[in-house]
Amino acid sequence: VLTDPATWRDLAWTLVNPVVGVIAALMPLALVVGGIGGMLMPAIYGPIADAGTNYYLWVRISDLASAWYCAALGVLVLAGGLATGPALLRAHASLARTLLAPSRNAQRVRRLTDSRSDAVSSSAAELRRIERDLHDGAQARLVALGMNLGVAEQLLSKDPEAVRAILADTRKASAAALTELRDLVRGIHPPVLADRGLADAVRALALDSPLDVTVNADLPGRPEAPVESAMYFAVAEALANAAKHADPEHVSIDLWYEAGALRGQVIDDGRGGADPSRGTGLRGIARRLAAFA
Secondary structure, three states: OOOOHHHHHHHHHHHHHHHHHHHHHHHHHHHHHHHHHHHOHHHHHHHHHHOOOOEEOOEEOOOHHHHHHHHHHHHHHHHHHHHHHHHHHHHHHHHHHHHHOOOHHHHHHHHHHHHHHHHHHHHHHHHHHHHHHHHHHHHHHHHHHHHHHHHHHHHOOOOHHHHHHHHHHHHHHHHHHHHHHHHHHHHHOOHHHHHHOHHHHHHHHHHHOOOOEEEEEEOOOOOOHHHHHHHHHHHHHHHHHHHHHHOOOOEEEEEEEEOOEEEEEEEEOOOOOOOHHHOOHHHHHHHHHHOOO
């Protein structure tokens, strides 16, 4: 506990806060009360002057002229009290934030915890999607293939022509199942990304897009596979969102390294108005990339 900087900051707050808090509370009050007293001096200066030597700040109260001088000073003191209150409160809040705010390590741990939770949730959702696609797509087609082959086996000796038609349908179904499996694999990790790298995979995205897309990639080397995959799918989602919502005439995709980190940028000239708070697309991209921040 003693080696934790937060412990010493808490101790400093415990010692400093009573003093600073009292000053922040009483100083504006004292200035306001003193200012009001000075402003009232022309009305009450008589008994004060008769009592002997009395001062308001540095002004000796002896006659009406000095009382009006005190009133003018009172206005300034009152204004100073009204202005000092908010300033002292802001200073007190800044001190509290400095001493009590989470440390950089604590903030980093919290960000890492949140990003890991998001990554786990995204992975679970992706696994459910793969399971659903396999169950509804390729698995159903493979079951149908097995049934067709069973029927063909029963009809082989009785009706060769029917068997020929069944086998033709089975061949088409197998081709469709293979296409679905390829699409599924492409959604998990596109072969072009594994074979040719991020730049060419993004260029393939640009060629498949209905938009006019320009890709500028300055990547002297290949990043790690998880980083490369995350950037690819982030660019793919941004490009899909642009085509779906922005209606742009041109899209520009830039990929580069900066300070040892992979950077990506997707810019379009569409209608704009993208707001992370009003949809899940941008938030999904942010969650996908937060694990690497």
